[in-house]
Amino acid sequence: MKFTGFANPSEQFAEKRLDLNTLLVRHPAATFLLRAKGEDSKNLGICSGDILVVDRSIQPGDNALVVAAVEGTLRLSRIRAKNGKLLLPIAGEARVVGVVTAVIHFPG
Amino acid sequence: MKSIVALADCNSFYASCERAMRPDLDGCPIVVLSNNDTMVVAASAEAKAMGIDLGVPLFKIQPLIKKHGIAVFSSNYTLYADLSERVMETMARFVMRYEVYSIDEAFLSLSEFADLDLTHYGKTIREAVKREVGIPVSVGIAGTKTLSKVATKVAKKLPNGVYDIRGNEKAILEKFPVEDVWGIGWQYTKLLHRWGVSTALDFTRLPERWVQKHMTVDGLRTQMELKGIPCLPLQEIRPTRKQMVVSRGFGKVVGVREELEEALCDYATLAAWKLRREGLAAKTISIFIMTSPFRSGPQYANITTARFPEATNSTVAFIRIIRAILPRIYRSGYAYRKAGVILPELCNEKLIQGNLFVSFLERKEQRLLQAIDKINDRWGREVVHFGAVGLVQPWAMRRERLSPCFTTNWGELPVAYVS
Numbered sequence: 001m002k003f004t005g006f007a008n009p010s011e012q013f014a015e016k017r018l019d020l021n022t023l024l025v026r027h028p029a030a031t032f033l034l035r036a037k038g039e040d041s042k043n044l045g046i047c048s049g050d051i052l053v054v055d056r057s058i059q060p061g062d063n064a065l066v067v068a069a070v071e072g073t074l075r076l077s078r079i080r081a082k083n084g085k086l087l088l089p090i091a092g093e094a095r096v097v098g099v100v101t102a103v104i105h106f107p108g
Numbered sequence: 109m110k111s112i113v114a115l116a117d118c119n120s121f122y123a124s125c126e127r128a129m130r131p132d133l134d135g136c137p138i139v140v141l142s143n144n145d146t147m148v149v150a151a152s153a154e155a156k157a158m159g160i161d162l163g164v165p166l167f168k169i170q171p172l173i174k175k176h177g178i179a180v181f182s183s184n185y186t187l188y189a190d191l192s193e194r195v196m197e198t199m200a201r202f203v204m205r206y207e208v209y210s211i212d213e214a215f216l217s218l219s220e221f222a223d224l225d226l227t228h229y230g231k232t233i234r235e236a237v238k239r240e241v242g243i244p245v246s247v248g249i250a251g252t253k254t255l256s257k258v259a260t261k262v263a264k265k266l267p268n269g270v271y272d273i274r275g276n277e278k279a280i281l282e283k284f285p286v287e288d289v290w291g292i293g294w295q296y297t298k299l300l301h302r303w304g305v306s307t308a309l310d311f312t313r314l315p316e317r318w319v320q321k322h323m324t325v326d327g328l329r330t331q332m333e334l335k336g337i338p339c340l341p342l343q344e345i346r347p348t349r350k351q352m353v354v355s356r357g358f359g360k361v362v363g364v365r366e367e368l369e370e371a372l373c374d375y376a377t378l379a380a381w382k383l384r385r386e387g388l389a390a391k392t393i394s395i396f397i398m399t400s401p402f403r404s405g406p407q408y409a410n411i412t413t414a415r416f417p418e419a420t421n422s423t424v425a426f427i428r429i430i431r432a433i434l435p436r437i438y439r440s441g442y443a444y445r446k447a448g449v450i451l452p453e454l455c456n457e458k459l460i461q462g463n464l465f466v467s468f469l470e471r472k473e474q475r476l477l478q479a480i481d482k483i484n485d486r487w488g489r490e491v492v493h494f495g496a497v498g499l500v501q502p503w504a505m506r507r508e509r510l511s512p513c514f515t516t517n518w519g520e521l522p523v524a525y526v527s
Binding site for chain 1: 129515526
């Protein structure tokens with residue numbers, strides 16, 4: 001005689017295990033990962049070495065954390081509303097590359 | 109429903125990929141080199157304006173590079189493949205049917221949107237790809253695929269990058285050189301020039317019977333398409349791959365058999381991995397080795413083919429057979445410059461004729477390969493590999509100016525500065 005075991009009673013409750021991609025990446029084709037570098041910034045909530053999830057498909061709103069192209073480098077900045085206009089508090093020419101939608105931080 | 113098709117073509121695709129995350133290269137001339145860094149395979153608009161043509165050897169443009177500070181890159185196909193997929197996914201959002209025609213071109217069906225202002229719609233698609241992936245594209249809109257190719261050439265010269273040729277076909281084709289028409293090769297060009305046909309419009313006026321007689325039914329299709337009659341439907345499903353070739357030139361001359369063997373095993377490893385990923389298996393394998401016809405010295409090239417006992421996509425089987433058959437064609441005393449693996453007969457791996465006697469060893473081998481694939485998918489290709497491909501790889505392709513694979517490698521992410 002051979003026992004094959006009981007059917008698993010919890011089987012019908014099984015769901016797919018959580019996948020961080022579903023939480024962190026809303027638009028896969030437009031999402032790029034960047035690495036933060038420089039001095040830790042309490043103001044921006046970013047530490048050097050953090051991985052930034054950058055979505056290029058969404059429009060930045062007021063207070064959005066963005067990656068901007070400034071004088072040939074990529075820099076982190078926060079959008080500020082001034083007189084109804086959204087501005088980057090950066091001197092010189094700046095172009096928004098994408099919005100940081102999540103920050104992955106590994107505690108040291 | 110009247111057919112309307114757009115061709116979306118990335119501008120200087122490889123060069124655009126190189127600057128997608130490099131704002132310091134905005135407006136800077138860029139060239140991308142072929143395998144082994146020998147010649148230019150792509151150039152940005154700025155570089156082209158300086159007179160750099162595709163195919164020119166690197167050494168010839170060294171003075172220009174110095175003078176203008178041109179950014180030079182080895183080809184980074186890993187990066188281009190990923191950004192290409194992103195471009196296609198982004199464009200796919202805007203249409204119901206499309207055909208990926210090459211790494212940097214797609215035909216998009218716009219028939220379903222005939223009531224819209226299609227120039228405006230084209231601009232919307234173009235702006236989305238530019239903003240979301242960072243790659244500029246040009247869009248040509250027409251009634252047929254062949255005409256959309258013509259329209260895209262016009263679009264590339266316009267500041268907004270979009271051109272709808274419908275209604276203006278005659279005026280454009282009148283000035284469009286027949287040799288630039290999609291599907292007309294240099295041999296037909298010679299023939300047509302002999303007959304006094306120099307523009308695409310001249311070509312549309314040739315009698316159909318003449319075209320079919322001299323240029324087969326394919327030539328006739330091209331002619332009909334130029335006249336606005338669609339003959340080439342969108343191929344939405346990519347045909348299953350029928351063969352695979354992995355071949356590279358060496359970074360240096362190779363003379364000894366062991367190094368040739370390493371290189372061939374390395375190419376076979378890549379081929380086998382691609383087969384497994386695509387669910388295919390090879391029935392036969394050919395390997396070739398050759399000296400360079402562009403160099404002095406004794407010349408030699410040869411190819412040999414072997415049949416697997418059973419269709420396979422196992423790296424182990426490939427390595428085993430390469431070691432067995434290379435001595436058939438290897439001759440010492442030659443300066444080899446190139447080798448390759450060709451898999452001319454592929455089949456679906458599920459259709460491998462069931463061999464009742466699949467040995468215990470082979471099943472173990474399959475599990476091993478699955479494990480290797482898993483590790484390499486996670487940690488980067490070739491983190492784990494067979495010793496047969498060599499550790500030092502002195503023959504490896506020269507890629508001295510390779511940019512980071514910033515979308516596929518954790519160690520090569522672009523940097524954003526906190527300030």
